[in-house]
Amino acid sequence: MRMNSSQIKHFDYIFTGTGLAALMSVYKMILSEKFSDKSILILDQDSKKTNDRTWCFWEKEDSIWNPVISKKWDLALFANEDFKRDLTLKPYSYNKINGIDFYNFVFTTISKHSNIIFLNEKVTDINELETHVFVGTEENRYTCNYLFNSIYTKAFAENQAKYPVLQQHFVGWFVKTKVEVFNPDEVTFMDFSVEQKGNTRFMYVLPTSTTEALVEYTLFSEKLLSLIEYENEIQVYLEKLGINKFEITEKEQGSIPMTCYPFWKKNTKRVLNIGTAGGWTKASTGYTFKNSDKKSSELLQFLQNDWFAENAGSLNMKTFHEKSRFWFYDLLLLDILYRHNESGSAIFSSLFQKGNPQLIFKFLDEETTFLEDVKVILKCPKLPFIKALFRVIFLSNKS
Numbered sequence: 001m002r003m004n005s006s007q008i009k010h011f012d013y014i015f016t017g018t019g020l021a022a023l024m025s026v027y028k029m030i031l032s033e034k035f036s037d038k039s040i041l042i043l044d045q046d047s048k049k050t051n052d053r054t055w056c057f058w059e060k061e062d063s064i065w066n067p068v069i070s071k072k073w074d075l076a077l078f079a080n081e082d083f084k085r086d087l088t089l090k091p092y093s094y095n096k097i098n099g100i101d102f103y104n105f106v107f108t109t110i111s112k113h114s115n116i117i118f119l120n121e122k123v124t125d126i127n128e129l130e131t132h133v134f135v136g137t138e139e140n141r142y143t144c145n146y147l148f149n150s151i152y153t154k155a156f157a158e159n160q161a162k163y164p165v166l167q168q169h170f171v172g173w174f175v176k177t178k179v180e181v182f183n184p185d186e187v188t189f190m191d192f193s194v195e196q197k198g199n200t201r202f203m204y205v206l207p208t209s210t211t212e213a214l215v216e217y218t219l220f221s222e223k224l225l226s227l228i229e230y231e232n233e234i235q236v237y238l239e240k241l242g243i244n245k246f247e248i249t250e251k252e253q254g255s256i257p258m259t260c261y262p263f264w265k266k267n268t269k270r271v272l273n274i275g276t277a278g279g280w281t282k283a284s285t286g287y288t289f290k291n292s293d294k295k296s297s298e299l300l301q302f303l304q305n306d307w308f309a310e311n312a313g314s315l316n317m318k319t320f321h322e323k324s325r326f327w328f329y330d331l332l333l334l335d336i337l338y339r340h341n342e343s344g345s346a347i348f349s350s351l352f353q354k355g356n357p358q359l360i361f362k363f364l365d366e367e368t369t370f371l372e373d374v375k376v377i378l379k380c381p382k383l384p385f386i387k388a389l390f391r392v393i394f395l396s397n398k399s
């Protein structure tokens with residue numbers, strides 16, 4: 001760390017927001033040993049000491065996050081009011097990480113590296129200048145060469161009309177039951193047998209033992225519900241499972257933006273938006289863990305490849321993002337769900353009733369070939385997608 005003339009602390013990199021995307025990136029910087037000469041400041045308004053979220057993601061092989069995975073499932077249930085299908089996931093497994101385990105794991109490593117400083121401060125100002133970026137917090141002022149921002153500004157996506165914005169919103173109860181009711185070997189991925197009420201609504205259940213599970217009532221829709229509405233539905237669902245006596249040990253809730261809004265257009269020469277703020281959330285599902293894992297690796301590669309440009313001061317963060325055809329597929333699905341929010345159950349059911357789960361995961365991971373894309377898409381109801389295709393093409397020609 002060095003001081004400039006006005007005693008504002010200067011860093012090579014500052015991360016504003018120290019959640020998933022920032023911690024993944026910083027952890028990988030440490031592992032790579034290529035950034036040990038960089039001074040890095042990571043800032044967050046939260047101390048990251050609470051279990052504020054549960055992350056799940058599917059993966060084929062073990063990864064660097066293996067030490068913090070608390071549970072893996074090889075079986076997943078997909079259901080609606082008419083059918084149930086047990087999906088065999090192998091070679092994938094569905095993995096669960098408790099937020100607090102992830103934070104502790106990364107912070108323990110960070111604490112051993114004196115070039116990285118974490119400060120529990122609220123960022124109030126980010127201002128890019130010609131040669132550096134200025135960051136103001138409620139307590140201090142800093143500057144850096146490059147800034148990685150994961151503070152999400154809701155208004156960017158919500159104050160525009162071109163790209164539909166839905167939320168994946170949910171409330172979950174960690175329950176402990178008296179009798180053995182859960183199958184700890186099978187996760188309930190999506191259960192659409194709940195009343196749809198004109199939306200896309202489903203239950204998501206992560207059983208960790210025969211008597212313990214996280215039961216989450218989830219919607220993909222535009223407007224949030226009142227807390228009581230989510231909680232009533234969880235109660236009804238538990239009764240349907242034959243669970244009358246239970247204890248709630250913890251609760252979680254969230255609202256994840258689902259949109260194809262091009263967040264990366266906010267990137268500038270010295271400021272790269274990462275995580276949900278950078279469009280790293282998969283727009284059609286809300287899943288962010290896997291995407292952030294991939295994108296943070298790409299970011300490290302980008303910084304290493306452009307080492308000379310960085311040292312010459314000509315590195316441009318605007319060149320980081322690459323658009324893919326999967327962005328367009330997500331746009332079609334979101335267009336349909338936005339206009340016909342009740343159609344989610346039919347779309348996901350047609351995909352999962354007969355579709356190959358491994359191929360669907362590969363497709364959602366954006367790793368399929370074009371022919372494989374067609375195979376997956378053809379499983380969905382055709383008319384809504386054709387209509388959405390014409391609408392999206394028409395709109396993009398108009399603007």
Ligand SMILES: Cc1cc2nc3c(=O)[nH]c(=O)nc-3n(C[C@H](O)[C@H](O)[C@H](O)COP(=O)(O)OP(=O)(O)OC[C@H]3O[C@@H](n4cnc5c(N)ncnc54)[C@H](O)[C@@H]3O)c2cc1C
Nearest residue numbers: 017019020021044045053055056123254275276287288289
């Ligand atoms: C309860 C919950 C469960 C989820 N489950 C899954 C899942 O199972 N699988 C999956 O793939 N995704 C899941 N997600 C979505 C996504 O993975 C997470 O939201 C993820 O944390 C996003 O990473 P991020 O780095 O973009 O944002 P965050 O992890 O939220 O990090 C942003 C950070 O910025 C900080 N911050 C905000 N404003 C300021 C400020 N002014 N100054 C300083 N700091 C600030 C916040 O405190 C936060 O630490 C879940 C989200 C939630 C909320």
